[in-house]
Amino acid sequence: MNKQKRTEIFTRLRDQNPNPTTELNYSSSFELLIAVILSAQATDVGVNKATDKLYPVANTPQAILDLGLDGLKSYVKTIGLYNAKAENIIKTCAMLLELHNGEVPDNREALEALPGVGRKTANVVLNTAFGQPAMAVDTHIFRVSNRTGIAPGKNVLEVEKRLLRLVPKEFLVDAHHWLILHGRYVCKARKPQCGSCIIEDLCEFKKKTSD
Structure with a gap:
C-alpha cells in the first residue's frame, strides 16, 4: 500500500470520528x-461495570491499598483472571507510591516495570493518557493492519513498528483508536462489513464481503 492510500484512509477515519x-x-x-x-x-x-463501582470508592493508589487485596477482589471478581490482576494492581499501587509519588509515570521503561503492565498496556497509557504516538496492537489492530494492507506483519511487534513508521505523522496520535474501533465494529474478525465500510475502495483485502 502506498503513502497516498494510507493518507486517504486515515483522512476518512478522522472525518468520521x-x-x-x-x-x-x-x-x-x-x-x-x-x-x-x-x-x-x-x-x-x-x-x-467493575470500575464504575470501584472508582467511586477507591481511585488512587493509596485508596486501593487501603481496600486490601480481598477488598479489591470483591470489586473485580466478575473479570477474568481477577485473582492475578488484583495482586498485580496492589503491587503496582505500592510501587507508584514508593517510586513515583503516587503518580503514573509517562515513560515506557517505568510503566513496564509495574506489575501487570506489559508493552501493550504501556502503549495504551502513553497514547491515551499522555498523548504520545504509541501503538497498542491488540487483535483488532493486528487484523485491520494485515487485512487492509495498511501495515502487514507476522506478529504484533512487527505491526506496531510498521504502523509507527508508515502512518502519516498527522494521524499518529489517534490512529490507535481509529484502528481499534474500525476492527471492533466494521472490520470484524468473522464477517467484515465491507459493504458499509468507508475505506472499502482503498482496502487491499481480497475476500471482501457484500455486507
Missing part, C-alpha cells in the same frame, strides 16, 4: 492504568 478515544471509563491517568490492566482478555464493557 475527529476525536476518538478509548471505550474504557476513566477520569485520570491512574484510573486508565488500572482499567487497562483489568482489560487483558476481558471486554471494555465488563471492565467498565
